[in-house]
Amino acid sequence: MIRLSQVRKTFQREGVALPVLSIDELQILAGERVALVGASGSGKTTLLNLVSGLVLPESGSIEIDGTDICQLSEHARDRFRADNCGCMFQSFHLLDGFSALENIELGASFTGRKPDREHVLELLESLGLSDRAEHYPSQLSVGQQARVALARALVNRPKVVLADEPTGALDPQTSDSIFDLLLTTAENESITVICATHNESLASRLDRTLRVEDWK
Amino acid sequence: MRLSRIVTRNLRRRPLATVLTSFSVALGVALFSTVGAVRRASEEGFQRSAAICDLVVGPKGSSLELVLNSLYHMGQSQGNIPFSVLQSLNERPGVEWTIPSAVGDSYRGYRVVGVTDELFSRAGLSVQNGESFSFSTEDLIRERTEGHHDGHEVTPAVIGSLVAKDLSLGAEFFPSHNLREEGGAEEHHDSPTKVIGELAATGTPMDRAIFIPLSDFYAIDGHKPTKESSAGGTRDPLGLSSIFLRTKPGFHHIRIWRDLNDRLDTQAARPADQVRKLFEIIGGVDRALRLVAALVMAVALIGVLVAIYNTMGARKKEFAILRALGAGRQTVLAMVVAESAGLAAFGGLMGLFFAGAGTWAASGYLQTQTGVLVSAIPGLSELQLLLGVIIVGGLAGLVPALSAYRTEAAKHLASTN
Numbered sequence: 201m202i203r204l205s206q207v208r209k210t211f212q213r214e215g216v217a218l219p220v221l222s223i224d225e226l227q228i229l230a231g232e233r234v235a236l237v238g239a240s241g242s243g244k245t246t247l248l249n250l251v252s253g254l255v256l257p258e259s260g261s262i263e264i265d266g267t268d269i270c271q272l273s274e275h276a277r278d279r280f281r282a283d284n285c286g287c288m289f290q291s292f293h294l295l296d297g298f299s300a301l302e303n304i305e306l307g308a309s310f311t312g313r314k315p316d317r318e319h320v321l322e323l324l325e326s327l328g329l330s331d332r333a334e335h336y337p338s339q340l341s342v343g344q345q346a347r348v349a350l351a352r353a354l355v356n357r358p359k360v361v362l363a364d365e366p367t368g369a370l371d372p373q374t375s376d377s378i379f380d381l382l383l384t385t386a387e388n389e390s391i392t393v394i395c396a397t398h399n400e401s402l403a404s405r406l407d408r409t410l411r412v413e414d415w416k
Numbered sequence: 417m418r419l420s421r422i423v424t425r426n427l428r429r430r431p432l433a434t435v436l437t438s439f440s441v442a443l444g445v446a447l448f449s450t451v452g453a454v455r456r457a458s459e460e461g462f463q464r465s466a467a468i469c470d471l472v473v474g475p476k477g478s479s480l481e482l483v484l485n486s487l488y489h490m491g492q493s494q495g496n497i498p499f500s501v502l503q504s505l506n507e508r509p510g511v512e513w514t515i516p517s518a519v520g521d522s523y524r525g526y527r528v529v530g531v532t533d534e535l536f537s538r539a540g541l542s543v544q545n546g547e548s549f550s551f552s553t554e555d556l557i558r559e560r561t562e563g564h565h566d567g568h569e570v571t572p573a574v575i576g577s578l579v580a581k582d583l584s585l586g587a588e589f590f591p592s593h594n595l596r597e598e599g600g601a602e603e604h605h606d607s608p609t610k611v612i613g614e615l616a617a618t619g620t621p622m623d624r625a626i627f628i629p630l631s632d633f634y635a636i637d638g639h640k641p642t643k644e645s646s647a648g649g650t651r652d653p654l655g656l657s658s659i660f661l662r663t664k665p666g667f668h669h670i671r672i673w674r675d676l677n678d679r680l681d682t683q684a685a686r687p688a689d690q691v692r693k694l695f696e697i698i699g700g701v702d703r704a705l706r707l708v709a710a711l712v713m714a715v716a717l718i719g720v721l722v723a724i725y726n727t728m729g730a731r732k733k734e735f736a737i738l739r740a741l742g743a744g745r746q747t748v749l750a751m752v753v754a755e756s757a758g759l760a761a762f763g764g765l766m767g768l769f770f771a772g773a774g775t776w777a778a779s780g781y782l783q784t785q786t787g788v789l790v791s792a793i794p795g796l797s798e799l800q801l802l803l804g805v806i807i808v809g810g811l812a813g814l815v816p817a818l819s820a821y822r823t824e825a826a827k828h829l830a831s832t833n
Contacts, residue, residue, distance in 0.1 A: 249826045254740060275744050282742020289829060293737045297429030309422070310742035352741070364829075 202228040207260030220246050223415045231390040235403035238412035244396035248362045252285050253277040282310040286353030290365035292345045294337040300348045301333040307352035323351045343374040360392040423754045437723045441763025444713030446770035449798050451705045461788035465620045466687035468539045469660035479685035486658035488621040489527040493519050496655030497682050510668025515660040518633050521591040526579045528591040528626045530633025546585045546613035548574055551629035567635025571609040571628050577617035578624040587611045607636045619789030720759050721812040728819045732828045739825035752817035753810050760809020764802040768794050
């Protein structure tokens with residue numbers, strides 16, 4: 201379960217503190233699939249970064265399965281993120297000089313666990329990428345890139361997948377298929393999904409929709 | 417995926433920059449390593465020859481020139497010392513042994529040196545092919561006392577390993593009466609000389625000398641006494657160019673050295689001291705070359721820093737992605753430091769390869785000119801140099817690495833491609 205209590209986050213802009221998020225209480229159940237909706241700049245990405253531990257709130261606590269990540273050292277938080285969170289981005293953020301297989305393996309490089317090549321190959325097969333394993337991102341279609349990014353987010357068998365507009369760069373058909381893959385895998389493996397999106401139709405396919413504007 | 421693989425991948429992503437940056441490091445390392453290797457090999461080769469004896473006795477003049485001429489077969493002979501010096505030294509209680517030598521002839525640039533057979537055992541020269549000649553210092557003194565020189569009909573010669581490139585076992589030749597490199601002029605047609613033995617290589621100037629018995633040297637027509645020369649002195653053809661001398665342990669060395677230098681017609685030089693002096697003289701050039709090489713290396717390593725630093729702006733997103741995947745700041749820092757050290761290591765290895773190839777290519781020429789064998793195989797000092805370059809390369813990478821370390825992942829992930 202993910203639990204945010206009394207979380208306050210502000211950004212400094214030209215010396216002025218701008219409140220971004222103010223969440224008194226938010227709970228997301230294990231295996232729950234949640235959509236974050238709101239206008240650009242409303243704080244969706246900031247919430248994802250807070251949950252992943254990439255940024256810290258000024259106050260409050262963020263618990264993932266009972267661990268308050270705000271109390272961890274930065275090093276421990278990095279390791280916690282590597283072990284428990286899978287991240288997916290709008291522009292996929294694949295590394296150019298690495299093949300599809302290597303990009304996926306990168307996702308498993310910082311956990312401290314032994315690399316599980318068999319699991320990576322299974323992922324590639326389940327996502328229809330077996331014949332693209334050695335291809336570089338520039339040699340892949342946008343849809344294939346999205347699937348590699350999804351595989352990278354899932355490779356560590358994370359407790360939570362944090363997806364920031366994961367289908368924002370895709371056409372509706374490809375977008376649906378990627379989203380299907382994400383939801384199916386999440387359901388099969390009881391993974392919690394927090395997905396920031398502008399797409400109300402995609403949001404409606406998730407268990408719950410949270411409006412970020414409510415936390416101003 | 418291991419960090420080392422990520423680093424290798426990152427370096428391979430920018431092949432041109434990687435190769436060019438490493439190449440500049442390679443140039444510095446190659447220059448530094450070659451200068452050092454040649455210097456070390458030369459000094460070792462010269463010191464090896466210098467260790468043959470404690471003193472070189474010769475006519476008054478430059479001590480360095482005497483040592484260079486008699487032990488290293490370089491430069492011109494300063495003249496002769498009276499034969500009686502050998503006799504008196506052999507009668508001195510503090511003298512362990514003496515080896516007389518006479519120079520003045522050559523063949524195709526190789527010195528023909530009249531010696532007694534003790535040289536081979538004293539100098540650790542072993543005959544690899546054929547045999548040695550037999551003519552001792554005792555034989556020489558007896559011949560001189562009896563007033564004759566029993567040269568062979570065909571002079572037997574034992575050649576150094578480098579001479580074997582031009583003369584084979586059994587070959588006959590006529591030495592020329594000069595020490596000039598080009599040889600040729602004034603051949604001694606009265607003294608056919610035959611190669612009867614070939615010495616094993618020593619990596620010293622001994623490898624490019626032709627040794628004949630002193631009795632045969634004196635029997636050569638041009639070396640016989642004339643009316644003018646029979647007065648003795650430095651032009652006495654029956655004198656000796658030098659005497660290699662080993663003293664007995666204790667105070668004898670200093671006394672003999674002083675006595676010989678007190679005489680009006682002789683000097684005694686310590687070869688080890690002269691070699692040291694020689695390398696002090698050329699040490700300035702050596703240091704200048706090494707300084708230039710060190711500067712080239714320093715500039716190259718700054719180049720590594722600049723090359724990596726220039727990519728930092730474009731790589732912020734890459735670091736942010738790695739951070740999002742769970743990489744710690746220290747991991748990102750280590751990755752950039754490892755890239756920098758990797759570039760330096762690649763350049764260093766390439767430099768050692770260039771140095772080895774260059775040394776190998778030049779070793780033949782150096783050996784022909786000086787007799788000194790320069791090894792193309794990297795030694796401990798080259799490996800220490802490589803290690804130093806890798807460490808400095810890694811340290812140079814700290815500057816861009818700190819920039820990577822400070823990357824705020826959230827900020828750079830937010831921006832789109």
